[in-house]
Amino acid sequence: MTHNIAVIVDAYSTGAKLAAKFHAEGVAVLHVQSASPIIDFYINDFRPDDFIANVVFNGLAESLVEINRWLNGIKPICVLAGAETGIELADLLAGELGVEGNSTETSRVRRDKYAMACALKEAGLATPYFLRTDNLHTLTEWASGHGWPIVLKPLASAGNDSVFFCNDRAELESAFHSIYNKANRFGGHNNHVLAQTLLKGTQYVINSVSIDAQHYISDMWIDRRKVIAGASNIYDCEELLPYEGEVQAALVSYMKKALDALGVHNGPAHSEIMMTAEGPVLIETGARLQGAMLEEAVIEALGESQITLTIERYCHPHLFKRRLGQQYVLSKHVLCVAMISDQEGVVVDTTGFERIRSLSSYACHFHLPEKGDTITRTIDLFSIPGVVYLSHEELAVLQADYATIRRLESAHQVFSLNENVPV
Numbered sequence: 001m002t003h004n005i006a007v008i009v010d011a012y013s014t015g016a017k018l019a020a021k022f023h024a025e026g027v028a029v030l031h032v033q034s035a036s037p038i039i040d041f042y043i044n045d046f047r048p049d050d051f052i053a054n055v056v057f058n059g060l061a062e063s064l065v066e067i068n069r070w071l072n073g074i075k076p077i078c079v080l081a082g083a084e085t086g087i088e089l090a091d092l093l094a095g096e097l098g099v100e101g102n103s104t105e106t107s108r109v110r111r112d113k114y115a116m117a118c119a120l121k122e123a124g125l126a127t128p129y130f131l132r133t134d135n136l137h138t139l140t141e142w143a144s145g146h147g148w149p150i151v152l153k154p155l156a157s158a159g160n161d162s163v164f165f166c167n168d169r170a171e172l173e174s175a176f177h178s179i180y181n182k183a184n185r186f187g188g189h190n191n192h193v194l195a196q197t198l199l200k201g202t203q204y205v206i207n208s209v210s211i212d213a214q215h216y217i218s219d220m221w222i223d224r225r226k227v228i229a230g231a232s233n234i235y236d237c238e239e240l241l242p243y244e245g246e247v248q249a250a251l252v253s254y255m256k257k258a259l260d261a262l263g264v265h266n267g268p269a270h271s272e273i274m275m276t277a278e279g280p281v282l283i284e285t286g287a288r289l290q291g292a293m294l295e296e297a298v299i300e301a302l303g304e305s306q307i308t309l310t311i312e313r314y315c316h317p318h319l320f321k322r323r324l325g326q327q328y329v330l331s332k333h334v335l336c337v338a339m340i341s342d343q344e345g346v347v348v349d350t351t352g353f354e355r356i357r358s359l360s361s362y363a364c365h366f367h368l369p370e371k372g373d374t375i376t377r378t379i380d381l382f383s384i385p386g387v388v389y390l391s392h393e394e395l396a397v398l399q400a401d402y403a404t405i406r407r408l409e410s411a412h413q414v415f416s417l418n419e420n421v422p423v
Contacts, residue, residue, distance in 0.1 A: 003074060004025075004026060004027040004028065004074075004077055004315075005027065005028045005029070005030055005052075005071060005074050005076045005077070006018075006022050006027050006028070006029050006030070006076055006077055006078050006079075006080065006314065007029070007030045007031075007032060007067070007076045007078065007079040007080070007093065007097070007099075008029055008030075008031055008032070008051075008079075008080050008081075008082045008086075009031075009032045009033075009034055009079065009080070009081050009082060009086030009089050009090040009093065010032075010033065010034050010042070010081065010082045010083040010085045010086030010089075011029075011031055011045075011046065011047070011050070011051075011082035011083070012038070012042035012045040012046060012082055012083040012085075013042065013045055013082070013083045013289075013291040013292060014082075014289040014290060014291055014292070014293045014307065015045075015080070015081070015082020015083050015086075015288065015289055016045045016046065016047055016050075016082065017295070017307055018080065018082060018289075018307065018310070018311070019031075019047065019050035019051060020050060021307065021308070021311045022311065022315070023050075025311060025315040027077065027315060028052050029050060029051050029052065030051060030052055030053055030055065030067065030070050030071065030076070031048070031050075031051040031053070031054045031055065032054075032055045032056075032057055032063070032067065032086075032089065032093065033054055033055065033056045033057060034057050034085050034086050034089045035057065035085070036056050039085070041382065042083060042085075052070060053070045055067055055070065057089060060092070060096070064093075064096060067093070067097075071097075075097070075098065075099065076097060076099055077099075077314050077315070078094075078099060078100070078101075078266075078267070078314040079093045079094040079097060079099050079101055080267055080268075080310070080314075081267075081287060081288045082288070082289075083288060083291070084111075084157075084286055084288060084291070086288070087107070087110055087111050087286070087287050087288060088104075088107045088108070088110075088111050091103065091104045091107040091110075092104055092107070100212070100265075100266050101265075101266055101267070102263055102264060102265050102266055102267065102287060103263055103265070105263075106119070106262065106263030109262050109263060110262055110263065110264065110285065110286075110287040111156050112155050112156050113153065113154075113155050113156065113194050113284055114130065114132040114155050114192070114194050116262060116282075116284060116285065117130045117194075117196075119261050119262055119263075120258060120261050120262070120282055122261070123257065123258075123260070123261035125254070125257060125258055125261060125282070126254075126276075126278065126279060126280070126281045126282075127281060127282070128151075128196040128197045128198070128199050128281065129146055129196065129197040130194060130195065130196045130197075131194070131195045131196075132155065132192050132193070132194055132195075133192060133193060133195070134180060134191060134192045134193070136173060136176050136180075139172065139176060139193070139195055140169055140172060140173070142195060143166075143169070143172055143195065144169075146197050147197070148166065148167050148168060149165050149166055149167045149198045150165075150166045150172060150195055150196070150197065150198065151163065151164070151165055151166070151195070151196045151197070151198050152164045152166055152172065152175040152176065152179060152193055152194070152195055153179070153193070153194050153196075154179055154184050154188070154190045154193065154194070155190070155191075155192055155193070155194050156184070156188050157184040157188070161184055161380065161381070161382070162178060162179050162182075162184060162190075163233075163380075164178065164179070165198065165227070165233065176193055179193045180192070180193050199274040199276055199281055199283065200274075200276060200277075201274045201275045201276035201277065201281075202222065202274070202275045203222075203223040203224075203225065203272060203273070203274050203275075203283070204220060204221065204222055204223055204241075204247075204251055204272070204273045204274075204275060205220065205221040205223045205238060205270070205271070205272055205273075205290070206219075206220050206221075206251060206252075206255050206271045206273060207219045207220075207268070207269070207270055207271070207289075207290050207306040208255065208259065208264075208268065208269045208271070208306075209267065209268050209269075209306060209309045209310050209313050209320070210259060210264055210265055210266055210267060210268075210269065210313075211266060211313050211317060211320055211321060211324075212265065212266065213260065213265040213266075214321075214324050215255075215256050215259050215264075216309065216320070216323050216324055216326075217243070217252055217255065217327075217328070218268075218302075218304065218305070218306040218309050218328065219240060219298060219302060219305070219306060219328065220240075220241045220243070220248055220251065220252075221238040221239060221240055221241060221336070222238065222239045222241055223238050223272065224236040224237050224238070224239070226340070228378075228379070234338070234340065234378055234379065234380060234381075234384070235338035235381060235384060236337075236338060236340070237335055237336060237337045237338065237402060238335070238336040239333070239334070239335050239336075239398075240298070240301060240302075240330065240333065240334035240335075240336075241330070242329075242330040243327040243328050243329070243330070244327065247275060250275070250279060250280055251273055251275065251280050254273065254279070254280035254282070255271060255273065255280070255282075258271070258282045258285065259271075259285070262285055262287075264285070264287055266313075267287065267288075267310065267313070268287075268288060268289045268306055268309075268310045269285055269286065269287050269288070270285070270286045270288060270289060270290040270291070270306075271283075271284070271285040271286075272284055272285075289306055289307060289310065290306060292366075292367070292381070292387060293305075293306075293307075293336075294364050294365075294366055294387070294389055295307050295308070296363065296364050296389070297332075297334045297336075297363040297364060297389040297390075297391045298334060300331075300332060300363070300391060301330060301331055301332040301333070301334045301391060302328050302329070302330065302331070303328075303329070303331075304328070309323075332391050332392065332393055333391065333392055333393070333394070333395045333398050334363070334389065334390070334391045334398075335361075335389070335390040335391075335398045335402055336387060336388075336389055336390075337387065337388045337389070337390060337402060337405055338378075338381075338384045338387055339368070339378075339384055339385045339386040339387065339388065339405075339409065339414070340378045340384065340385075340406075340409060341375050341376070341377060341378045341383075341384075341385045341409070341415075342377060342378070342409075342410075343375060343377065343412060343415075343417050343419060344374075344375060344376050344377050344417075344419065345374070345375060345417035345418050345419035346372065346373070346374050346375075346417060346418045347369045347370065347371055347372060347373050347374070347375060347415050347416070347417055348371060348416050348417065348418050349371065349415070349416035350368070350369070350370065350371060350415055350416075352408070352413045352414045352415060352416065353368065353414055353415070355404075355408060355413070355414075356388060356404075356405055356408065356414065359390070359401040359404060359405075360392065360397055360401065361390040361391055361392035361397050361398050361401045362388070362389075362390060362401070363389040363390060363391040364388075364389045365386060365387060365388045365389065366386065366387055367384075367385075367386045367387055368385065368386035369385050369386065369415065375415065375417060385415065388405065390402065
């Protein structure tokens with residue numbers, strides 16, 4: 001019988017990969033499902049056979065009885081959120097079980113984007129101007145005083161779910177009605193909207209793993225987006241960056257202060273930052289692993305990934321602490337390319353993708369459609385028809401292969417569709 005157990009709340013998305021890695025360290029894993037049923041976006045990620053049991057949360061008292069029954073007197077080494085939906089419950093259970101985690105007193109600032117902005121402002125860190133409201137008149141009056149465009153989004157969501165860039169009052173009103181009083185993709189209900197002034201600059205992704213409020217930056221990416229009519233800014237590609245550089249130094253300094261302000265003391269965090277003319281400004285942070293990520297190319301380039309470092313932080317904390325103050329070293333260039341579709345229909349042939357697989361920098365892919373699947377026009381994270389990782393020692397090779405992917409997409413030579421079938 002194992003003497004080590006980890007608890008994962010909502011082991012979906014990238015969090016679904018944690019259990020197997022804990023097993024490799026001799027650690028059993030208990031799963032806690034924050035809500036029933038599992039939302040459609042996550043249902044295919046869940047691997048029930050990876051866990052000694054699945055406890056469906058049904059109130060704190062009742063669920064703790066069942067959790068403790070499965071723990072059988074063993075104190076877990078961690079309680080981790082596997083996905084965005086598990087963040088607050090993971091904090092709560094860590095506190096109840098006496099495990100190092102992130103304080104429940106600051107849980108809301110790690111989930112609610114308005115509370116997050118307030119916490120950053122209170123810490124003296126730069127933020128866009130922002131407003132939380134459930135009133136359209138209040139929203140339009142506020143927007144008229146700050147200038148267009150205005151960004152409108154739900155308070156608690158992720159993956160650019162219902163994020164709108166509004167250039168005038170008509171677009172703002174339409175976006176408000178699309179968000180307010182509607183369910184979001186993560187099982188929540190949008191009782192308010194968050195409005196922010198648009199940050200202008202270059203967007204970056206920073207992933208980190210923390211131990212006792214000390215933060216290790218695991219990887220940094222330049223995050224390129226595309227603006228498409230009738231959609232939010234959609235994912236284009238992310239390029240893995242070396243640690244050293246003037247911009248990176250400013251990002252790291254700001255990011256560590258932001259993690260402190262948000263009470264991220266333990267575990268992984270995934271953050272989006274805009275580098276503006278005035279300096280870095282946090283867009284948002286999730287106290288979890290980066291979603292929709294394949295680690296193979298990252299490990300080949302850096303020797304580790306945010307996933308492996310999270311495992312090390314809990315299974316070998318003495319080794320992880322040695323990394324603090326160190327920098328990762330980039331040995332290969334990596335580009336994470338989001339596929340983009342301007343078509344809608346049912347996939348009848350996928351052999352065209354072999355032309356992408358044959359590219360010299362092709363590393364791996366995931367979430368590609370199969371024959372019989374439906375593709376819709378890409379308007380957000382949830383409608384991209386797959387992700388491709390490119391990796392090579394020469395950045396120019398990556399850039400050429402990226403251009404080939406976009407050319408094949410534009411010519412509709414990656415997937416063949418029956419566009420006459422209703423979607």
